[in-house]
Amino acid sequence: MSNTSSTSTEHKPYQQHHFDSMHQQTQSTLLGIWLFMAQEILFFGGLFTAYTVYRILYPTAWHLGAASQNLWLGTLNTVVLIGSSVTIVMAVHAARHNQRMQVMKWFALTLILGSVFFGVKAMEYGTKWDHHMVPGLRWDDGHALHTIREHAHSDTEITELPPGIQLYYSLYFVMTGMHALHMVIGFGLAIWIMIKNARGCFNAEYYPHVEYFGLYWHFVDIVWIFLFPLLYLV
Amino acid sequence: MSINTELTDDLNHTSVKGYMMVFGALLVLTLLTVLMSKIHFGLLGNAVIAVLIAAAKASLVIYFFMHVRESPRIIGFIVLGSFAWLAILLLFTIADFHAMYGEGSTSLPHAMPW
Numbered sequence: 001m002s003n004t005s006s007t008s009t010e011h012k013p014y015q016q017h018h019f020d021s022m023h024q025q026t027q028s029t030l031l032g033i034w035l036f037m038a039q040e041i042l043f044f045g046g047l048f049t050a051y052t053v054y055r056i057l058y059p060t061a062w063h064l065g066a067a068s069q070n071l072w073l074g075t076l077n078t079v080v081l082i083g084s085s086v087t088i089v090m091a092v093h094a095a096r097h098n099q100r101m102q103v104m105k106w107f108a109l110t111l112i113l114g115s116v117f118f119g120v121k122a123m124e125y126g127t128k129w130d131h132h133m134v135p136g137l138r139w140d141d142g143h144a145l146h147t148i149r150e151h152a153h154s155d156t157e158i159t160e161l162p163p164g165i166q167l168y169y170s171l172y173f174v175m176t177g178m179h180a181l182h183m184v185i186g187f188g189l190a191i192w193i194m195i196k197n198a199r200g201c202f203n204a205e206y207y208p209h210v211e212y213f214g215l216y217w218h219f220v221d222i223v224w225i226f227l228f229p230l231l232y233l234v
Numbered sequence: 235m236s237i238n239t240e241l242t243d244d245l246n247h248t249s250v251k252g253y254m255m256v257f258g259a260l261l262v263l264t265l266l267t268v269l270m271s272k273i274h275f276g277l278l279g280n281a282v283i284a285v286l287i288a289a290a291k292a293s294l295v296i297y298f299f300m301h302v303r304e305s306p307r308i309i310g311f312i313v314l315g316s317f318a319w320l321a322i323l324l325l326f327t328i329a330d331f332h333a334m335y336g337e338g339s340t341s342l343p344h345a346m347p348w
Contacts, residue, residue, distance in 0.1 A: 027306065034309050038316035045320040049327055056331040059277055071268070078264050086257045089299045096247060211301075218300045222292045229284035233271035 014206045033212045044223050047175050058164025065168035068151040074232035077120045084113035085221040092214045095207035107194050135166040182220045189213055246304050256298045263291045
């Protein structure tokens with residue numbers, strides 16, 4: 001890296017006292033946020049492992065469960081979330097070029113797309129609630145069987161619920177719920193960063209909040225990139 | 235490290251054009267994964283295809299959007315390290331459970347009330 005001019009001894013107001021230079025501060029915080037990302041990968045990795053184990057144990061439940069999902073809403077949400085990854089990467093791009101209003105605009109667009117995702121998700125949860133397909137809270141074998149039979153693309157008539165079907169829906173709610181919780185936290189962080197941006201806390205040399213929020217948001221997108229095919233398609 | 239001048243700026247950051255190309259690729263892969271799910275390759279075959287396409291999409295997001303391309307090399311090691319650990323967790327679990335309870339195995343789990 002030739003860009004080591006920031007190692008000058010000049011002390012910037014946004015340089016924390018325990019760092020020798022801006023370069024050291026940037027490298028350290030970047031490393032820190034990526035270690036947090038690694039932790040998040042393993043956190044969701046545990047959920048994906050649970051998914052995999054029960055999928056092997058109850059392949060029919062998983063197959064019929066996925067078939068009972070609304071594929072078009074799932075696809076729409078995938079496109080929406082990928083779109084919000086693009087808007088947030090544009091916010092980081094704007095921050096790098098010191099365009100404060102552009103950062104604001106891209107953050108606002110990201111929040112709008114995030115809200116669309118939540119709206120669609122709420123519709124999907126609502127349908128499950130109406131169909132009595134929420135394990136532990138509102139579950140009814142008769143209703144669930146009816147819905148699954150309606151959606152199954154099989155020639156053989158389904159006469160009873162496959163074993164493990166409630167495990168599929170439990171994992172569906174836990175995994176999409178954990179994902180949604182991360183998005184809620186993201187909303188809070190985004191608003192906080194927009195306020196900081198409005199106050200002029202960032203410039204082309206110093207915008208770690210924007211950059212690291214981008215990393216977090218992309219990670220949430222990646223989780224969905226895996227959740228979508230695993231819960232809706234296969 | 236630079237790919238070419240069109241897709242990166244003077245600080246070797248990805249340009250807007252570069253981001254839009256990644257966006258296009260992600261949309262194409264999303265369409266592809268939905269279409270592939272309509273073709274039957276067996277329960278396992280469809281799952282493997284879906285995970286491979288998802289992994290390709292995630293790689294694009296990590297490399298370009300999350301700026302691993304332009305970050306210090308240690309960031310790349312952290313990414314590879316986390317996924318390597320996840321692979322150990324998943325692959326050994328899959329091997330174990332598939333051998334015991336996978337398709338064609340005779341030792342099915344006890345029927346559970348759920």
